Amino acid sequence: MKLSKLKSVLLIAAGVFALSGCGQEDVGDVSLGIFTLKDIKINRFVDPVVTGVTCHVSSIEANLALSDPSNNSIECHLTGPITREMIDQIDKSKDGEVIFTRSKSVLLKNMKIRRIYDEQAQTLLYVAYSTKETSGSFHHSLSAIPLYGTGGYIKPLPKVENSTK
Template sequence: MKKILFVVALAATLSGCDNDEVGDVSLGMFTMKDIKLNHLVDPVVSGVTCHVASVEADLSFSDPSDSAISCRQTGEITPEMIANIDKSASGEVVFRKSKSIFFKSMKIRRIFDVKNQTLMYLSYSTKETSGSFKHSLSTVPLWGTKAYQSQPQQ
């Protein structure tokens, strides 16, 4: 009886570890791979939410590198938020997730396109797979928000 209670408690603890997961799609009983759907609220521009789909392989040392990202405005975006982001050409990492015990990770980087007043969110793998680095891009225009500037500063 104690063993059963321990296993149930452990399972409940582990299932609560990934509280940003909003979906889980099995790729089949014999594949041992699932597509995990997660949400991420930008830590600085809190009016932006990204949904990321990535494959995770159970009982494997490395997850596949493929991922997809879609970001949308889900709240207010203010000039103060934009003032607090990294505006360099390489932007800044807003999310990181390990995909392997061999130093592979998936990162999401926010880059601001000043000229077009658009936030770009780039999801990418840090390790080359099958001759290419896997990546996906989503954009959130500032048009219609308080942060939009008709004559952007260069």
């Protein structure tokens, strides 16, 4: 009796997981063929703070599976204004901040997108990555948005080199 209860819970969890992949941010769905249950899903999201940046993320979803492959790709573009006020609000630490998360497994595997600010290059970096190692690798992908030409750009100060003459 306990085994059938576990199967029921797993089936319900798989159904909830499958439905959680639906939403307004889904913009593309590419079938990988007639003999596979895997599709490439393309999602769009706007950075919640730097709203002038829109990113598109592609990842593989395995229908009727408890876990999706970890492969992903990200591309971000300037799609609106970026202001200095927006840049002032973001996390400027070396590890940045997670701005998007999507479940890829009922077993705690997620795809996350993190924004990192490169102050010296005046660039926003967006890295998409899997939180679970597969095939010896944490799969990841990177996209960059230069701030030059936007209201968020500040001319970087030249690096001062210590001279000991």
